Amino acid sequence: MPGITREEVAHLARLARLELKDEELDHFAGQLDDIIGAVARVSEVADQDVPPTSHPLPLTNVMRADEVRPSLTPEQALSGAPAQEQQRFKVPQILGEE
Amino acid sequence: MTVTDLVSYEDALATYEPVMGLEVHVELGTKTKMFCGCSTTLGADANTQTCPTCLGLPGSLPVVNATGVESAIKIGLALNCSIAEWCRFARKNYFYPDMPKNFQTSQYDEPIAFDGYLDVQLEDGEVFRVEIERAHMEEDTGKSTHVGGATGRIHGASHSLLDYNRAGIPLIEIVTKPIKGAGERAPEVAKAYVAELRELIKALGVSEARMEMGQMRCDVNLSLMPKGSETFGTRSETKNVNSLRSVERAARFEIQRHAAVLSSGGTVVQETRHFHEDDGSTTAGRIKDNAEDYRYFPEPDLVPVAPSREWVEELRKGLPELPRVRRNRLREEWGISEHDMQSILNAGAVDLIVATTEAGADAASARKWWMGELARRANEDGVELAALPITPVDVARVAALVAEGSLNDKLARQTIEGVLAGEGTPDEVVDKRGLKVVSDEGALGKAVDEAIESNAAIADKIRGGKVAAAGALVGAVMKATRGQADAARVRELILEKLGVEG
Amino acid sequence: MAAHELIKLTAAETAAKIAAGEVTAVEVTEAHLARIEAVDEKVHAFLHVDREGALAQARAVDAKRERGEKLGPLAGVPLALKDIFTTEGIPTTVGSKILEGWLPPYDATLTKKLKAADVVILGKTNMDEFAMGSSTENSAYGPTGNPWDLTRIPGGSGGGSSAALASYEAPLAIGTDTGGSIRQPAAVTGTVGVKPTYGGVSRYGMVAFSSSLDQGGPCARTVLDAALLHEAIAGHDPMDSTSIDAPVPAVVEAARNGSVQGMRVGVVKQFRGEGYQAGVLQRFDESVALMKELGAEIVELDCPSFDLALAAYYLIAPSECSSNLARFDAMRYGLRVGDDGTKSAEDVTALTREAGFGDEVKRRIILGTYALSSGYYDAYYGSAQKVRTLITREFEQAFEQVDVIVSPTTPTTAFPIGERADDPMAMYLADVCTLPVNLAGNAAMSLPCGLAPEDGLPVGLQIIAPTMKDDRLYKVGAAVEAAFVEKWGHPLLEEAPSL
Ligand SMILES: [Mg+2]
Ligand SMILES: [Zn+2]
8 A cells, every 4th residue: 555645645635625834744744654554454355345334324214304494593593603794604705616 | 719719600510529418406396405404495584594404513414305305206207217226425525615514415426316318309399318317416505695896706806705595405416428419409409408307397396497596507518529439529517507598508609619629729628617698608617627526425424315116106106297298298189380389388388378278268269368469468578478467267268258259359458458457357357448349239230320321332332242342341330339349240230231141 | 418428429329319309409519510610620621611501400400399390310410511512502612722612503412301301511521622532632622631640641532521520520421432432531530431322322413523433422430320321312313314213222221230140241352462451451351250250151252354443443534524524614603713804715714724623633634535535435435334344244243142242441541641642543542442333333331340450540341232232231231330349349439549
């Protein structure tokens, strides 16, 4: 199994929206390389013909009836907002798609 | 790239074969959101229809809306799809402020419906089969308003405001397989497909599918390959093309644009494109490079959906007659041409005409009123036919009054005018306006006598065998009765009184 | 009854005295609040003490009793709630700076159940940030001390809850267990902790770390108290799709009828070896011998895939956490950093997450992002889910031969604060015996089985039962507890130095 490079860590941090500092990148790259080296063992079973388990219990079809339940009040909904305006969450300018 | 750089449509099609992929998102008309019990009613005040789950508050969890799943299966069945025996939701991970959890709960490699087709009929009656790749369940995002920019657009805005009422509303995403072989008719096929899908969704009763309300949104993926080639070219993804006409225009524009790029030796960039309603053009959006990595994995907070075969068969039995089949049946029943049927469809009059016949009118007169007088009025007022303040029952009553001879066409039009003006039911309008045909033989006889007297010369001609001249006398009587007489009866009376055989 | 005596009562005893009118709920609550005031500066088990709320709840219980209403089995008993469950209007931080000052607008289902049972919630307890850790050193609000030795860790992530119990600040506590966060703290503090079967206790309102592994559960000083609390918080919740829609196993009845007579008890060969402290193994072996004496049949088991549990866990849990923690983006609640009017939402999100998350959280988010990214998914996440299947199968095969499995809860006793703080792999080893249970969804308990001779610190015995057979934990646990208490002459906690 390949290890992980500092550049990869930087890329992952961008994907995960973490503005890591340079020294953190160095630090984490080393630690993550160790961890990945250890956990890569799971690929020992990669070829085995066993189904993956995503859920610990074999439940299926848990659904609710299409019935309206009370919502929060807008005051409650916005109670934790770092900023608000016109009963809406106020956020910094959004880049990207229109 | 500007419009002037495009190659002509004909030249583009002479060299290249278009390949399309259409992705349609339909907002379901369920009472509640896909994963929480918040109402989906449109037009509510901002952030009044949110809860911990659809706001993505820490600790909240989703629970699947059973009607959402049922609707997805119905759509899948109507699209001739296989329905998964077991499938899961998956998380599509990407950050965007309108998405409260910063992942969309969607489906990935296990859609609830897959491998189907939809036959669409083009205007000339040709049927084209569009293959369906999949239909899957997911959730909508919140709505952002951009503040401080010149036009409310994202660029130049100082900040944005978020309303999460729409976040979590159920969506069904329907994806076609690559549509090949449509050639120059590709844009027409795209439009016909979306139109047919919209009719289907409405017929199933799972959504009103109103494109102008954003309840149905279409992405048009398009690429060109040189004629004779089997290798697809690089595609562009034109997002949010939200009317039938736009779907056709976007496809057409992209064909011309791709052809221009390719013919000049360039390469098409894989990117999203924005469609502009004003001039029908598209402009570049985000480049789709490999940095995009949604890190899909099975949603651990939701258990798999395993629709029993009994349930699926029950839903299949309950499917309504498919729109295309119904349309063809009605066309035959009504004895009209493909072209006329298409006009009725375009006018949104099919259901209105059917309802009018169900209220007792014969199909011909129902069609005549809806496609004539009423279509004209709707057009003038700029509203949908169905939005006019007149019901099929009213129209059927007008038709009945005409059939029994109480109204002639002119009076019937005045009656309809009165109903549209809010003066009441057709009978009330006839009463109030005094529109009944004058059938009192005494009064009519008197008017005929007067007309003969004051037009002695014409009367003599008629007596002399020039029966055709009777028209002038009929006109005089009609004028005298302000149009409220039955013209046929007037003619009979004139001939009778002058002793001439009609 | 004097305050110093009240705080040493079990929950069952406390409830009985309140019900009988021997003491009021307000007196009990005040005794515990006074204890917190006296010792928590040193222990730091609590992040928030809700003095007013607790007294109001206590007064309501006393009023109920005065009106002659029947009281529930835990009415008026104080409890320390892990700061991972939402409490309406009461701060909920999950041990993270990113949620500092957040007042949830809703109660978790578990919070509602506690209130409905008339349990008195004293406050919210310290924890490793987002439940990631085995020492509570990862809390953004400073570590918690182990009441046995304040320079040592109280376990984690639920170190605040275990320390609150061991320092007599509360007779009951709530924990959550994703890889051992209830059981390992119980083991190193000489208390009892139970991870119910996955789906047994609602996760609605429990801030998610790893959704397919997280499970809330009871913490107490005795097996019976844990059972009473278990019954109060368990049961089907329509707000949690993974909640089991079946009756709660009869855990209280089992705790009142402890026995291992005729039971087949499995010992898995993979749960010992390198890295296990000699004193821990010694106490464990004695426990097994004791069960044999009490009439159990001991069966040796081989579960080879358990050796891969740690690796699978450290792929699955980070993967799920990388997605679960994406919602902390500075848009709707919690911390916002860098919003000076010039930065984009994207930048503010990244700056906030950088400032608001601690190192362990960042490490796991990056690790999880890696394991799920295209090109690596099959090798890492996909393989880990296969390991999960194998471990589940080995448990199922094992439970065809035995009624319960036992092991040490953790390979070592409490280690000194700071010792493993910057050595993630060493830290992860603390959970090597508890992780397989989370991967398979089984139920498990840790209870004290003595002190390690070399350091005089508590050792935990882990009992594992099949899914939905949580009652077996209590039946076996109660029998072992009774035998030990008889042997020692008193509960183990009495040997802890007084604070
Ligand atoms: Mg989609
Ligand atoms: Zn909601």
